[in-house]
Structure formats: C-alpha cells, structure tokens
Amino acid sequence: MNKQIFGIFIITVFTQCSPVITKNKINYSSNEILTPEIFAAGTICTTSESVFDISFSPTGKTAYFTKRKGNEKQKIMQSNYKNGNWTTPEICTFSTDRDETPFLTGDGKTLYFGSQRPIPNRPTKGNFDMNIWKVEQTANGWSIPTALQDIINQVQETGEEWPSSNENFIFSNDDKNFIYTTMVRGSKSIQIYTTKALNGTFTRPQKISGLFDDEKYWKYSAVYSADGNYLVFNSSGAPGGVGGEDIFIAKKTATGWTKAKGIGSLINTTAEESSPRFSRDGKYFFFSREKRTNPEMDGIWSIYYLETKALKFNELFKN
Template sequence: MSAFLSLPLAMLLHAAPSAAPEPVLFAPGVVSTGQEEFGASFSPDGRTVVFNRADPTRFKFQLLMVSQWRDGRWTEPEVLPFSGRYRDIDPTFSPDGKRLFFASVRPQSASEEVHADFDIWFVERTEKGWGTPRLAEGLNTPEAETNTSVTREGAVYVTRSPKEGKRRIYRHAPRGDGWAPGEPLPEVINSGHGDGNHFVDADERYLVFSSQRPGGLSLDGFDLYVSERTGGQWGTPRNLGPAVNRTDGALTPTVVSARGTLLYAQRRPFLTTPPARPLTTKEFTTRLNSPGNGNGDFYEVPLTAVGLPAPGK
C-alpha cells in the first residue's frame, strides 16, 4: 500500500457530500424482505451476495444465505450448504473471492454442543463449490470475534467484544499460513463507544465502521464513520452524514466495488407518524411482510454520495 493518498482521494475522504440522496433498497422482495437481514458481502464481480437472515428476535438464530445475479435479476436466496444448523453471522469475502470468512458458535471439539462465544471461521470457494469450514487459527481469543474485513495482502481486521466492556477493532497481520496476534487500532478509532462492525478497503486506504461516539445522528443506534490511513496512521473519523446516518442507525457497511456503492443494513420503523387514513387489513398485512417493517433491510448509496472513492481510484 502507498504510504500516502493521492490528493483527489484525500479530498474525497475529507469532504462530506453537499446533498444527501435517498438510499435505494437493495433487491427488494428477494434479498431485502420482511425478514431480518444484515451483514452482506459480495464477490469481486458483484454477482454473488452472501448475507444473514435471522429469526424475528434477531439474537437467537442466524444463518448464511446466498443469492446470484442471473438473467438480470437476483435469484431466490438459499441457505449455504455449510450453514443452517448453528448461529453463523457476518460473512466477508476475501478480495480475490476465493475465501469467505464468517463468525460462528459452531462446536470446536467433540465435547461441545455449541461454542461459548463467536469465533472466526473461513471456507474456501472454488469453481466446484464450497469447501468445509475451518477455524481461523490466530484470529480467535477467549473474547467474542464477529465482523471481519480482509486486505489484499491478507491482513484481517476483526471486531472483538470482551465479556465486559465495549467492542473494538483489531488488525491481524498475515504470518505464514495464518495470522499474527491482533493489534488494536488506535484510540482515534477505538474510542470506547462500541466501535466495530467494519469494512476496510482492500489496500487499507480507508476504514468504514459503526460507532456510538458522541455527535452521531441516530438516537440510540450506531452511525457510520470513515477514517483514512496516511503514512500508516489512521486519521480522525468523519461521520458519513445523512445520506446514511439517520435516526434509525446503520449497521454492517460494505463497499461493493462492482456496483460503485456503499451497502449497509438498517432497521427502519414500521411507522413514525399515523397514516393519512386507516390501513385496511390487506394493507396492514402487506406492510407487515414487506421491507421497512422494523426488521433489517439492505440499502445502498453511490460511493460519491458519502465521499468515498470510486472503484479503482
């Protein structure tokens, strides 16, 4: 990675957009539905998306789904062949698309029914399909590990949550066939306000993450921020602004280079004000089973709308 950013990139990352476009619902009725969805990751060509669906309580059971872009539309999602039994969350493709990382409570020994907390696993993806998940040795500790993001050189950024205290982001450098012990990102990132849920640019030019630090736009949730890396140092994060951060908060950001967008999950309330007229039974039922019913859905905005560089820039 270059030790410095080009001037145009630095200007983009420092400058908030002048207008906030309306985010677009991603794959409505197929990927974004009336169910709880979050944590999407795309293959490099943008034609495969892996994401989470969860039970209505959001915290009891989650699995990994996959959808493909075929014949001008997204296919009906299916459970990945290695998921569906244990709680699997936060999928992340490596930059070359050959490996998928995820967090799981699946057992790690014959004596376990489920593991005590989330740890990081990965599975290889080939032309023949998906391999068998393997525990990501070197990325896990007695604390809970969830979100990951992978650089082009093989470093893995991990969100780690202690049993008591706020989550933080760690960077694990590649070492041999695995990874070195994690180094926490500096206090400018790990502010003590639940920083994590992140995406790192493949060349480590910038980091997008969620935080409850003071000054956010959401009432009780998390805002998304971006920090640029110059000379090996992370800069002061910038709030991504009202194009993304609203009173509902935002989660699980990912940059989809093939689409030129930032995609994230958001739980928008069923209603914020009374409807102009009474809802009929059909209308109420339709809205209950549609995106925007209070469960998580995926929204996306152009990268330029949130001051992030276009693909390849």
C-alpha cells in the same frame, strides 16, 4: 449495539454455494443511486425478514449475506445476479448453526463467517460466544468449516458475558492484511485490530487506537474502502453520531488514521444503521438500517445502497 445484528448471514445457492467468477464490472441499477435505496427489494430484502451484512464475489455477481426470520437462527445465504435480477436466495450448505457476517476473499476461494457453533476441544463457558470460521472453495463446493486459530478466536471463560471474547467478522482488501473486531478479555469495549495472514495462520493482532478521544466507545463491523484510503465502522452513542447505532469513517494518513467522523446525514439517522460495506470496485456503498413499527420491539433490518460518490468522503475531511 443489538446482539442480533452483531453477526451476518451469507446467502448462497443450494448448488454447492459456488461463487460466480468473472472480471466484468457490474452496475446494479440503470439509474444513478444518489440517495439510499433498499437493495434488491422483494428478492434479497423483504418486509418480513431481516437481512444485513453483505459481501460480494470478485465479479460482483454473487451476493452473500445474513438473513433472520423471527426468532429463528440467522443463516448465511447466497443470491446470484442474472440478467439484471437477483435469484431467490438459498441457505448455504455449510450454514447449519447461528451463522452470520460473511466475507469472501478477493480470489473467491475462502469465505469467512461468524458462528455460534462450538470450536472442537475449546468449549465456551460464558453466556454467548461467537467465533470466526472459514470454508474453502473446492471442486465439490465449499469445504467443511474450520475455526480460525486461537490467536484470533478467543473463547469465553466462566463468568464472561457477551460481547467479551466475541469475534464474528474479519475483512481484507488484499487477502493478506486483515482487520477484525473483538472485546479482549478484561477490556471494556470492542476495538478494531489489524493482523496479517502468514503461513496458514495470522500474526499477533494490533489495536487501532485514536479513532475517538475516549476508548470506551465500541467499534465494530469494520471495513476498508475499496481504495484502502478510508476505514469505515459502526459505533453506538459515539461523538458525531445521530443516536443509537451509526456509521463512522476515518481517513488514512502517513502515520495511521484521522479521528473518526459520522459518515453523514444520507446514512446516519435516528434509526439504527450498521454493517458498512463496499462493492468490489468501490462504486457502491452498502449498509443496513432497522425499521421499527413498535419502538419496544426489534424491527426489520434491510440492506440499503447508493453510489459512494454521493457521500463525498473528501469533503468530510477538508477541515
């Protein structure tokens, strides 16, 4: 997995980065999108900057995502959907370090993100450390960022190297039941964990096991489908993939989840695919793909989208 893509930028307007909140459903295209297309080409996605890891306001009219240009630190950005077009993205006021992987809660009040900024009184002693932070929506815009508690955020000890004890993305469909990924200190792979928001903190994380026969395969950037019936995540080199980073899916059962499968050839290619996401109503599926002009150098990541129905999830699990 590419360390540079392990986080996500959120794009926000400079006017306090306030989410737009309505109850209207939104179509992002007047046409059916049944094969992947670059999302908001020329505005959100450009040919000179990498963008990835998108999250939407409850109305779908504000998009938060990660943006990186060259070797600059990636930032969280925002763009608003107005009159059928996306506004020019601007850096969110709280994005002042290497920030990424935005997730906005369903009520639009809390935005979680990954950041390399140091946690007060918990200095990292490793080589590269990301943790999950949050900001709250106030009458004056976003609050000052605060780090999640140590039940979620590990901090690297002396000798630890990325991705050990790194956390950068947390997700929920109901603002109560969350999933996130980390490589617990002393383990050998990044895994998916569940936790519940309770009384201002989180319950002890529980690992989701059995998605692959071998636990050595990394699992990261995990989300639920809008209806909660599918778990979608990234892995690299896992069985059922095409090569490099691919996107995998498991179906909910009475006792947990099925074995994970590659999400299909519409998405997974010999290029790198990452950061699966859904629109709030589940109509659209989003992911990021890297395009390289030089195989020896990092390429440009863009966000792609298509209608979820084109992926035919039910057919993937018929056998």
